[in-house]
Amino acid sequence: MCEEAEFSQPAKTQWYDRKNYVFVEFCVEDSKDVSVKIEKFRLIFSCKTADNTDLYNNIELYSKVDPNDSRHKRSDRSITLFMRKVEGKRAWPRLTKDKSKFAWLVVDFDNWRDWFNDDEQMIDMEHYANMLKDLKDAEKPPTMDDLDFETTVISCTPAELTTTFNGKDETLKGFNVILEDTLLFPEGGGQPDDRGFINDTPVLRVTRRGAEAVHFVQSPLEPLSKVQLKIDWERRFDHMQQHSGQHLLSALAESMFGFQTTSWEMGRQRSSIELDTTSMSSEQVEALEKATNEKIREHIPVNVRVISVDDPEMQQIESQDLPDDHAGPIRIIDIVGIDANMCCGTHVSNLSHLQVIKLLGTEKGKKKKTNLFFLVGNRVLKYAEKSLTVEKALTSLLKNGPAQHVEAVERLQKSAKLLQKNNQNLLRDLALLTAKTFKNDANKGKLFILHRKEGDNEFMNIIANEISTEVVLLFLTVGDEKGAGLFLLVGQVNAVEALGPKVAEILDGKGAGKQGRYQGRASKMSNRRKVEALLQRYVQMLDTKEE
Template structure:
């Protein structure tokens, strides 16, 4: 097993030959093969697994299970004398850049500010570290980012070294080790010393650059910092530039004025929303007065009934309440018909004794519906199993 680990941690191997130890299928029905040696990195230490092919078959996942490295493949590989593996190099080198960048960034946080990294995640688009600190400022972030990129520009070597537990005293490690044997150190001389089994380039210059994107608070006094390294910096820059260019065209403003232009648009939208809300209120008032002119008498009770199509429920509720407020003796029954459902709202004036919640619950079962409310106003909805007019007639009959 130690030989196998040495092999997959040799980060510049792109292809290899091996013999099968065994193959099998796990409890989820996934096919896998275990080889006598492998250059595929299994998920671990915050770094995702490698991808690629074995004998031309796609490797979908690589995991270390019960001390062996399992290569999960798109289809069973069959029995062969020899297996040839090919690493997806673009993915591998990206992971190398991100992982080394995390070492540099974490060391810069600790050296500059004394903030320790407690976890690391290498995602598909961005990476993140969790810092043991309550808060961060823009000035602190800028300071750390500058230090990290200076270390990259100095093109310092990134060395790996296997040591024994007794030899650890020679190194100033940033965190405690999780293993006591097969100890592998990743070293950036005079800057960072870490126990790590991940893959890294052989110099800081190959990380290319580090960019902190943003940060957010987490539970238990931690801050999560999102960042990218290497080719991901260019990818992020390109994507963001396209967005900025699109906003520049949409808002008809140069890049440096986008914030002000966007703020003006939002302010204008709020003003328009306020005007629209006021106009809707006036329309509801007008509509309520018009419906009051159409009141009927049923069993000595004044009623207002109306059927609508595709009317928003909040508008129906507002309309029913407005009518009830305008006339203390009226009972309001509104039905709304949508393509696949029926809705209803009932409201009463102060002088009406009928309970609205009880009223609608007598007809909701007819449409397999649900709803509720109180004695003054209630609403509900259900399936369109009967016509809107029939629902209204049943509602009136239950008064």
Template sequence: MASIRSTVVGALACQKDSYLKKFETTVVSCHEVQAAKSKSKSKKQPDAPSDAKTEYELVLKDTILFPEGGGQPSDSGVITTPETSIPVLAIRRAVLTALHKVPIPVAPATPVVLEVDWARRFDHMQQHSGQHLISAVLDTMQIPTLAWNLGEKFSYVELPRKLTDEEVAAVEDRCNEVIRQALTIWVEIPDKDLVNKQKLPDDYDADSGVLRVVHIGDLDANPCCGTHLSNTREMNSIVLLHQVPNKSTNSRLFFLIGDRVRKYAAENHALMRRLNARLSCQTDEIEAKVARLETLLRDSLKREKMWASEVVINEAVTVKQALQEHKRAFIYRPDAALDYLTSLVGEIGAFEGLLVLACGAVKSPGALMVLGEGADVFAASVRESGIVKSLKGGGKGGKWQGKVAEWEKGEPEALRKFVLA
């Protein structure tokens, strides 16, 4: 009996017909693979247990599940055997072979039915075909696309320079004009000698594989392995968003296409409505209202800084007196932060004795400072006593500083008694 062979990437069922949602095929092979190990494993604990799991990669006779490639993430879907349904965790390409990662093994020669997550697939088709359109329009302006990324919410094309606002508007208008023209998107399998192989992945076997060129009407022709729409009309609309600089002169132009535009509009409208309610204003008044709040905040922070300075001066006097009389002092400020303790230490200046400063509310993180002769020894005794369970820090001689991951109820008062005992 002749062995079953798998279809090469480039001629997969999903690449021949991107609209297939269900497909019958056969398992060619099944290989065990080790899942990625947990990053929590420490070098100091080489024998620590790992949460790595055994997974399996299936080679199928053919597939409608697209393997990651060409800037497009892999599909997700389900493989159904005669006994059970199995989620497909990921699909990757190994030279010319599509490998389907699954959590349990499936024996070779098993007949299976594939079902693609259609919502994810169609979204990827909209974004990928839309990227081709955006890049095609940019090409007419002699602005090449250096790379692109299909993200979970936003996608981008990387360009050699930042576009002006006028250029962005012009590209967006032209793209939406092409969408309304309902141009046919089609795939050609040309003579391999006519394909620009510089755009192929380094590990793709061009001689044995199938090279595809995706056309958008007469506007664009580009080598691509991805799944695509059949008509620009299905993109619905394209919105070009912000730009982010990358490297020395490059710019990443972010975009939304198709159903993502509608979802983004709905999300932002809901956000605006919430802001309207919280700010007690209409949408066109939000910017002015935020500007007023920023001014009030700056004024408030200035006043807070002034009053904090007064408190530091007064508290420093109290601490100095306690150090003179008892050679020990303890200050706990639940509403303060480390910068307050640092200011207080600066105001106190030189002293004799032991000073312990703490901040942070109960059930919240905080800080602890120990200063004076034998500060490190005292801090060690605090840690050994277990009075502050989540205390970590370090220092030597006359200064020790640490963080409290979370103050537990009763710990500040217990620490006070320990210091002043």
């Protein structure tokens, strides 16, 4: 690669050579009217200095690039370029120092990283991933679907991962893998971890251990081997939208109402921020939603900067304390003109990538605080799609339009309450009639057994109160015969204490007893006939003793 320049403006520059791309990042302080043109074999740059001096530079590229799939982005202090190689998977040679040439482009050779040399460490992937995001147009979300990233396995050790599946904890056996570089974000800062693949092996968890990212997989990988790394981009971009949306919401909630954010949580379906206020009115929620969406429409850049721990700027950054095992520089997420905050998470490069923010409402939080729930971007679209599906179903069921749904449901609720009240009255009358019929039966025995699908606790207790003194044992059950239900065992104290736990065990349920009553819930009402047989044997045993 050679360099030619008519004017000079020295700038410390970083080059990143990947298999299919070349990235260039250089500083252009105190400049204006910046113009970058990427051609097939060269890069043309021009700008004006603070004193209106015109600068022009022409860099001949080593090999052909695709101008249609190349772009650049200007931030406050730098230019970042993304150039797609026409001949992919071919390394460009390392730059060679040539002190005889004086050009505005001053290369920092210690920052050169290529994919071809084994003895060179690869670039910091967190920086690399954010660079990818920053290079995309503000009007459309970024994509990393065609990203071809190769790295080296540093270590692979046996490990276990405990996960929850269908409400039950499950322990998976596998391996903890540490890579030389990674695209995958480890969980932290309120953001869940990424998912992806190492070669064809799924990465099930990524955690942080000091400055290292630990990848859990279920197949071993050979240390020092080269591997391909792929990211679940849909999951990553969703996390970027929610996290950047949280930064925007928190910043505006504080500037508009003085509500500071004390914590936040990114859920699978919705996210929330905890605000240091006892309440938030519906008018404030509406105003905050309107303000955040206005900022999204303004296409405000979101910049990522890195500063040292002892940088004076740290005194001006609103942030929580660093973790005890933090190592290296500090990463600042800067929503230009709105918020600058220390953060380790992944973010969009422009607020327009958030698409839209929807606030779902608030609820009381802990310690006199308020939780505000929200959706960002694609989650809003999915929420709208789901709501539309429900609306169509209700329209079909209620036989009216969406505007009349609430009125129709209110009428149904009133009708259901009236039916429920009438049903309870009928059950009471039926319970009294059942008890009266039994007491008037001249051939009634010492055991009374009854099952009624539509009954409830009150139904069973009315019968028990009316005839418990007439029998030795009374066993009542209500509920679906093939499902779960309720049971009640009433009788002599000694008999109930002995038989109650056995009844609960047979019905696969739980119960409690006191003063001749044992009642509870049954999981398998179909086993009630086994209980009836048990009680019949008990009563027969008593009859035998009396004889």
